[in-house]
Amino acid sequence: MSSLTGTGIAKHFGGIKALDGVDIVITEGEILGLVGPNGSGKSTLINVLSGYYRADAGRTVFDGDDLLRLGPHEIAAAGLARTFQIPRPFRTMTARENVALSYMFGQRRHSLAQARQAADQWLEFTDLANVGELPIDQLTLHQLKFLELARALATEPKLLLLDEVLAGLNPTEVEESIGMIQRIHAQGVTLVIVEHLVRVVTALSTSLIVLNQGRVIAHGDPEVVMQEPEVVRAYLGSRWEHA
Amino acid sequence: MNDVLNQAIVSGILIGGLYAVMSVGISLTWGVLKIINLAHFSFILLGAYVTYQLSTTLGWDPLIALVIVIPGGFLAGVIMQVFFELAKVDEFQSLIISFGIFIIFQSVTRTIWTADFRRIDGDTNPYESMSFFVGDIAVQVATLIAFGVAVAIAIGMTVLLTRTYFGKAVRAIVEDPEIARAYGIDVRRVAVLLSGLATAFSAVAGVFIATFQSLSPNMSFGWFGIVFPVVILGGLGSTVGALGAGVIVGVAAGVATTEWGPLSASLVTFLILIAALLFRPQGLFTRQSST
Amino acid sequence: MTSRTKSLIGFGVVAVVLNLVPTVVESLDAPSFYVTFMFTAFFWISQSVSWNILTGYTGYFSFGQGAWFGIGVYTTGILAAKHGWPFLLALPVAGVLAGLGGLLLGMIVFRLRKQSGEIFALTTLAVAFVLASVARLYSFIDGGRGIFMTGTPLPAFLGDFRTAMFRMTFVVAFLTLLTAFLLYESRIGWGMFAIRDDEPVAHGLGVPVFRYKMLALGTNAFFGGLMGGVWSLQIGFVTVEDVFNIRVPLFVILMSVLGGLRHWMGPAFGAVIIYALTDRLNSAGLEDLNQVIIGGLLIILVLAVREGIYLRLRARWKPALAVFVLAIGVWTVFDLGSSLIWDFFYASLLTVAVALVPLKRQPDTAASPASEAMAASDRSPP
Numbered sequence: 001m002s003s004l005t006g007t008g009i010a011k012h013f014g015g016i017k018a019l020d021g022v023d024i025v026i027t028e029g030e031i032l033g034l035v036g037p038n039g040s041g042k043s044t045l046i047n048v049l050s051g052y053y054r055a056d057a058g059r060t061v062f063d064g065d066d067l068l069r070l071g072p073h074e075i076a077a078a079g080l081a082r083t084f085q086i087p088r089p090f091r092t093m094t095a096r097e098n099v100a101l102s103y104m105f106g107q108r109r110h111s112l113a114q115a116r117q118a119a120d121q122w123l124e125f126t127d128l129a130n131v132g133e134l135p136i137d138q139l140t141l142h143q144l145k146f147l148e149l150a151r152a153l154a155t156e157p158k159l160l161l162l163d164e165v166l167a168g169l170n171p172t173e174v175e176e177s178i179g180m181i182q183r184i185h186a187q188g189v190t191l192v193i194v195e196h197l198v199r200v201v202t203a204l205s206t207s208l209i210v211l212n213q214g215r216v217i218a219h220g221d222p223e224v225v226m227q228e229p230e231v232v233r234a235y236l237g238s239r240w241e242h243a
Numbered sequence: 244m245n246d247v248l249n250q251a252i253v254s255g256i257l258i259g260g261l262y263a264v265m266s267v268g269i270s271l272t273w274g275v276l277k278i279i280n281l282a283h284f285s286f287i288l289l290g291a292y293v294t295y296q297l298s299t300t301l302g303w304d305p306l307i308a309l310v311i312v313i314p315g316g317f318l319a320g321v322i323m324q325v326f327f328e329l330a331k332v333d334e335f336q337s338l339i340i341s342f343g344i345f346i347i348f349q350s351v352t353r354t355i356w357t358a359d360f361r362r363i364d365g366d367t368n369p370y371e372s373m374s375f376f377v378g379d380i381a382v383q384v385a386t387l388i389a390f391g392v393a394v395a396i397a398i399g400m401t402v403l404l405t406r407t408y409f410g411k412a413v414r415a416i417v418e419d420p421e422i423a424r425a426y427g428i429d430v431r432r433v434a435v436l437l438s439g440l441a442t443a444f445s446a447v448a449g450v451f452i453a454t455f456q457s458l459s460p461n462m463s464f465g466w467f468g469i470v471f472p473v474v475i476l477g478g479l480g481s482t483v484g485a486l487g488a489g490v491i492v493g494v495a496a497g498v499a500t501t502e503w504g505p506l507s508a509s510l511v512t513f514l515i516l517i518a519a520l521l522f523r524p525q526g527l528f529t530r531q532s533s534t
Numbered sequence: 535m536t537s538r539t540k541s542l543i544g545f546g547v548v549a550v551v552l553n554l555v556p557t558v559v560e561s562l563d564a565p566s567f568y569v570t571f572m573f574t575a576f577f578w579i580s581q582s583v584s585w586n587i588l589t590g591y592t593g594y595f596s597f598g599q600g601a602w603f604g605i606g607v608y609t610t611g612i613l614a615a616k617h618g619w620p621f622l623l624a625l626p627v628a629g630v631l632a633g634l635g636g637l638l639l640g641m642i643v644f645r646l647r648k649q650s651g652e653i654f655a656l657t658t659l660a661v662a663f664v665l666a667s668v669a670r671l672y673s674f675i676d677g678g679r680g681i682f683m684t685g686t687p688l689p690a691f692l693g694d695f696r697t698a699m700f701r702m703t704f705v706v707a708f709l710t711l712l713t714a715f716l717l718y719e720s721r722i723g724w725g726m727f728a729i730r731d732d733e734p735v736a737h738g739l740g741v742p743v744f745r746y747k748m749l750a751l752g753t754n755a756f757f758g759g760l761m762g763g764v765w766s767l768q769i770g771f772v773t774v775e776d777v778f779n780i781r782v783p784l785f786v787i788l789m790s791v792l793g794g795l796r797h798w799m800g801p802a803f804g805a806v807i808i809y810a811l812t813d814r815l816n817s818a819g820l821e822d823l824n825q826v827i828i829g830g831l832l833i834i835l836v837l838a839v840r841e842g843i844y845l846r847l848r849a850r851w852k853p854a855l856a857v858f859v860l861a862i863g864v865w866t867v868f869d870l871g872s873s874l875i876w877d878f879f880y881a882s883l884l885t886v887a888v889a890l891v892p893l894k895r896q897p898d899t900a901a902s903p904a905s906e907a908m909a910a911s912d913r914s915p916p
Contacts, residue, residue, distance in 0.1 A: 050738055076740035090731035092796065101728050104721045105740030112721050113536075155739055279652055330837050334652060335595065339787070339836050346784065346829035464780060468663040471656050506671040513664045520646050520653060 003028040003159055003190050004049075004080075009058035009068075011041075011048055018044040020214035022058070026159065031181075031191045033205030033222060035198055037234055040211040042194045043085070046161050050082040051075040062159070079107050081157035085164040087144035089136045095147055096132035099123060099154045106155030119154065126150040126180065142173045149180065153189075160184065161192045166200065178204065198235075202226060210234065246379050251497040253380050259493025260390030263486040264448040265466060266473040267396060268320075268441035274480020275417050276434050277334045278327055281341040283445040284463045284470070285348035286316055290449020291458050292356055298363045298453075305368050305454045306388075312446045320442025324435045345463075353460040360457040370454045389451040393486050396444060400482035413437060417480060468509045469496075472516035478526020487528050491515070538719050545715070549708055556697040569696050571813065571875060576703035577765055578809045580710040581782060582789040582801035584757035587714055588750045590795035591723060593730030595651055598639070598658030600782040601665050602755040605632040606762025608669060611681040611772045621688055625702075625763045632759020633752045640751045644744055659783075666778035680773040683766050695767075702764045710757045714798040717753075726750055785812075788828055791835050794842015803844045807882055814879045843889040850888060858885045 004026040011019040019041045026032050034042050047053040049060060051072035060067040065078050081102075090098050099122050100115035110118065123129045126146040131139055139147065145165055152160055165181065166174050174197075181204060185191055195201045201222070202208065208222040212234040218225045225231060265287055272278045293315070294308040323344075332340060365372060370385040404410035412433045415423035424430050452458070473492050477484030495515055496508035519527070556569050585599050606628040613624035643657050669676040692698035717723035725746050728736035737743045766772055785808065786801075793804025808828075815824050839846065847854045861881035866874075 052734060052738060071742075071744075072734070072737040073740045073742045076738060082738060084735070088732050088735045090728050090735070092727065092731055097724075101724055101736075101741075102739040104724060107740070109721070112719065112724060115721075151739065273652075279656075332837075336836050338595070338652065338655060339791070340833050342784075342787075343829040343832035343836075346780075346832070347826050350825035350829070465663070468660055471660060475653070475656075504671070506667045509663055509667045510671075513660050516657070516660060517642055520643070520657070 004060065004062045004067075006049070006060040007058060009045070009048060009060065010056045011044055011053055012056060017214050019048065019055070022211070022214070022216055024209060024216065025219075026190060026192060027207070028158075028190050029188070030206045031185055031193060031204055033201035033208040034192055034194045034211065035201055035208065036211035039213075040234075041214040042211055043163060044214075045211070046082060046163050046192075046194060050080060050161060073105070076105065076155055076157075077107055079156070079158035080161070081106075081152040081155045081159075082161040083145075083148040083152050083163055083165060085167055087141070087148050089139075089144060089147055089151075091136050094133050094135060095128055095139065095143075095150075096120075096123060098136070098147060099132075099150045102151045103154040103156075107157065122150040122154045125153065125183075127176075142169055142176075145169070145177070146180070149184070153184065157189060159190045159192070161194075163194050164196065165193070166195055166197060174200070198226070247501055248498065250380050251501040252494055253377075253382065254386070255494035255497030256490050257383065257386035257390045257493070258497065259490035260393035260486070261386060261448060261451055261489070262469055262473050262493055263393040263477075263489030264389060264396060264444060264451065266470045266477065266489060267393075267400075267482050267485045268443075268445035268448075269470060270474045270477060270485050271400075271441040271444075271480055271482070272438055273474065274478075275413055275437060276324070276327075278324075278332070278337040278438070279334060279341065280323065280337060280438075280441075282323060282344040282348070283341075283442065284466055285345050285352075286319055286442050286445045287449040287452065287466065288352055288458075288460065288463045289348065290316060290446035291453040291456075292352060292361070292449075294450045294453035295356075295361050295363050295458055298367045302367050305363055305370065305450060308450055308453075309447065312450050313443050316443035316446030317439040319446075320439035321435050323442065324438035327438075328431055328434065349460060349463065356458070356460065358460055360459050362457045363453055368454060383455065385451065385455040388454075389448075392447065392451070393489065397482045397486045404482075409433065409436070465509075468512055472512045472519065475516060476519040476523075476527055478528050481526060481528050484526050484528030488526075491527075541715060541719075545708070545712055552704055553701070556693065556700045560697075565873075566696055568875070569700050573696075573700045573703040574768075574813075575806050575809050576700075576707035577761055577768075578785065578789060578805040579802045580703070580707040580757055580761040582786045582793070582805045583707075583710045583714050583798070584754045584761075585786045586790050586795055586798070586801040587717060587757075588754035590790065590801070591717065591726035591730065592747055592750045593651065593733075594747065594750075595655040596658045596751075596754070597655055597783045597787075598636075598661050599754075599758055599786045600778055600780065601658070601662040602632040602636060602758030603762035603765070603782045604662065604665055604669075604777045605635050605755075606759030606764075607766040607769065607772055607777050608675055608681075609759070610763040610766045611683060612675065614686050614766075615681050615683050621686055621767075625760065628763025629756045629760030632762065633756035635759075636751045636755025637748060639755075640748045644747050644751075662778050662783070666774050669774045669778065676772075676774055678774070680771055681766075682771055684770050686767060688767075699764070699768060703761065706757065706761045706764060710761075711798070711802060713753060713757070718798040722746065722749065784828070788832050788835075790842075791832065792839075792843060794844040794846075796841060797844055797848075800842045800844040803847075804842070807843075807886060810875075810879050810882055814876065839890065843886055846889040847885070854885050854888045857888050858882070861885070 004024070006022065006024040009019050009022040009024070010017070022041070022045060034045065036042050044053065048055045049067065051067065051070060055068045058068060062078060062080060067075055067078070067080070070078065090101065093101065096119045100112070100119040103118050104110050104112060104115040119132070120129065123132045126149055128143060128146055128150060131143060149165070162181070166177055169177060178200065181191065181193065193201060193205060205222055207220060208225045209216055210218040210225060210231045217230050217234060218228050269280060269283045272280050290312045293312055294305050297303045297308045297311065298305050327337060370388065373384040374381050375384070376382070404413055412423065412428045415426065415428055416430055416433060420430055469492060473485060473488045476491065477488030492512050492515060495511050499507045499511040555572060559566065559568050581599060581603065585596060589595050609628035609631050610621065610624045613619040613627060614621045639658070639661060643654050646653070670678050673679070688695070688698045692701055717726070725736065725741040728739070728741050729743050729746060733743055769776060789804035789808045790801035791804070792808060793802065794800030812824055815821070815827070858881050861884045862877055865877040865880055
């Protein structure tokens with residue numbers, strides 16, 4: 001059963017085609033890995049799906065709604081949430097207030113009083129209960145990344161897009177985060193994860209999409225996909241460039 | 244042909260040059276340094292009053308006042324930028340702080356020169372009444388000179404920004420100040436110089452205003468409605484854009500004045516501003532990529 | 535009892551007490567300028583608190599307060615003085631027209647492809663100029679002749695002119711504060727704060743940003759216009775120059791920045807202090823210095839006390855209250871000030887000084903978020 005089906009998604013910036021007719025199917029309950037060399041369009045795809053960028057062409061059906069016609073807040077109400085690679089908390093609020101805010105708006109509306117109560121459960125789930133009352137600038141990067149997760153979860157999403165949750169973390173923190181992603185998945189949330197660490201993605205995800213130059217070049221079982229010649233070529237090329 | 248309309252268009256083009264000089268300083272500091280400096284309005288006003296004072300008490304030709312006004316404006320720009328750098332203000336704070344500076348100068352100007360209208364005497368100011376005819380159309384020399392200066396500034400700044408090391412540094416800062424710094428550009432020094440230059444342009448605009456208008460401290464409020472449409476229409480940081488936009492606003496306001504009376508001019512410029520924001524927020528004269 | 539219920543009871547008590555002031559002043563045979571002082575303070579409280587609903591809550595900095603104020607002044611001026619409408623009937627129209635003006639502006643600027651706080655600020659600056667030229671242009675508004683408000687009849691139950699002004703300004707200021715408070719303690723208010731902090735993120739988490747920005751701008755304009763409507767009476771002879779000038783937006787910005795944009799009470803607090811300051815400077819014959827002081831204060835405050843003094847004083851409320859009470863006591867007992875207003879003024883200045891004293895260790899008040907509130911820049915969604 002498919003949760004989200006995108007066809008022919010295109011987005012260009014000036015003369016550069018960041019997404020050049022992307023077709024994507026996200027199946028309910030899966031962890032879909034999204035990989036590709038730098039500049040292949042992973043982040044652009046996340047931004048288009050979550051409504052931050054308006055696509056130039058294409059159609060995305062999510063539970064019967066065409067997402068590309070909706071504003072970001074309507075997409076959130078439809079049950080899609082995302083995190084940011086570089087955490088973007090609301091800086092004048094505490095961690096708890098950040099979480100409360102997304103619970104108030106998210107997929108269903110709740111009052112301020114309800115949200116203040118309910119925020120605890122996500123703070124606990126993401127191990128942030130002890131920093132809930134602190135101002136944002138006293139949190140570590142690791143905690144801010146978890147706050148991104150807590151805030152996204154508090155919108156009660158059906159589909160969650162995770163943009164490089166592991167980037168910038170030390171090995172211990174990466175381990176903790178992987179555990180967190182698995183716990184989120186166990187709650188029944190469909191996940192799309194964008195990561196640079198290909199080995200981690202291959203291990204975590206149930207299926208994999210490889211993007212290169214704004215196009216999908218492979219989609220399927222992670223182990224199988226990574227062996228495909230075109231994928232290998234795309235990756236070797238990019239590694240060689242960045243060596 | 245409608246002579247009145249032709250006259251309005253020609254006068255509009257020429258006064259558009261003055262609008263460009265008034266706007267180019269604000270456009271440069273906003274576009275390049277990310278400082279919205281409302282104090283530029285004060286320096287336009289001060290430039291005008293200093294010119295008036297030199298003409299009146301010393302009997303100077305108004306244009307000789309440039310010798311004092313240009314270095315004075317430059318120095319003021321340098322001081323302001325040094326202050327902004329020391330205080331580490333962002334775009335938003337610069338707006339409020341320079342608003343405070345503007346209010347102070349407003350009061351100072353009113354204290355020194357009172358709220359009465361001041362005008363340079365005809366004996367020392369040959370430019371006001373001087374004009375010649377091209378066919379049936381009168382050309383006022385004062386605005387013609389201002390237009391010439393606007394063209395000179397546009398050309399001069401274009402050469403400066405494209406041909407010199409200073410220009411390269413400025414363009415690098417527009418792209419990304421951090422990277423510019425990493426490449427060894429002394430961002431602070433470039434910023435201070437640019438701010439000095441920008442403020443000098445504003446003060447020069449004041450000199451030309453003094454040559455053909457009556458001065459009063461409150462006139463600076465009216466400039467807001469001209470300068471911001473020009474800055475946004477021309478594109479932030481674009482000197483050539485400021486000239487083009489100045490001419491558009493000048494012609495539109497001039498035609499509106501002859502068709503619907505002088506009070507309709509600010510309505511028309513406001514509509515131009517809205518239209519510019521709606522359809523071409525990056526300005527008419529800049530390419531999509533810049534700023 | 536929740537803190538919100540407590541605050542609402544507080545609102546009720548304040549309403550009852552303040553409503554008695556004109557009667558008390560009269561029965562004590564005290565100078566009537568106390569009443570004038572207070573209703574002018576109410577005017578500024580309402581203007582700055584309503585401004586803060588837009589700028590403090592959503593982060594969109596506005597120079598447009600003069601426009602909403604002016605629409606209000608001219609609406610009651612035209613309807614009540616020129617067309618003989620009952621004043622209290624013209625008053626709500628003033629608020630509604632100003633509110634619609636705000637919404638119209640919002641329809642344009644909040645729909646722009648390239649949105650930024652700076653563009654918004656400058657557009658609001660232009661609105662007052664345009665309204666001024668419209669008012670001068672059309673004789674059914676002003677046409678350069680001005681409107682006489684003196685002799686506009688007021689219903690008898692409002693009392694004499696001064697008492698009537700007190701009651702009307704008080705009701706409007708009260709409603710403005712109540713609205714600001716209710717928003718502050720609600721889902722909608724928090725949605726606005728999220729817009730201030732990071733609009734694209736707020737949008738993505740489900741905050742209907744366009745609707746909320748319109749609501750904030752509309753509320754701001756409504757109360758600005760409503761109070762403007764009342765104020766036309768105090769102006770007496772309404773002219774374009776007196777109404778659409780930089781004075782109202784300038785003072786409102788200063789008052790709010792001084793009091794603090796982060797709390798619903800901040801601007802009200804700043805309004806009282808700045809109004810008291812300028813009132814005393816004027817009565818001491820220092821009008822010329824006024825603008826210089828105000829401009830200087832604006833610069834210093836933006837750089838030095840970014841969270842505003844209200845939050846600082848609240849964090850140090852014990853020493854602040856002690857200083858205030860002590861100062862009032864000393865001044866009254868030794869009869870240092872020439873009147874109660876001067877006593878109050880000196881006591882306030884000393885109290886504010888308490889807020890300005892920098893402390894080495896103050897983890898709860900010196901929080902940096904305030905600088906972000908001021909600097910709600912980066913608001914250009916891709």
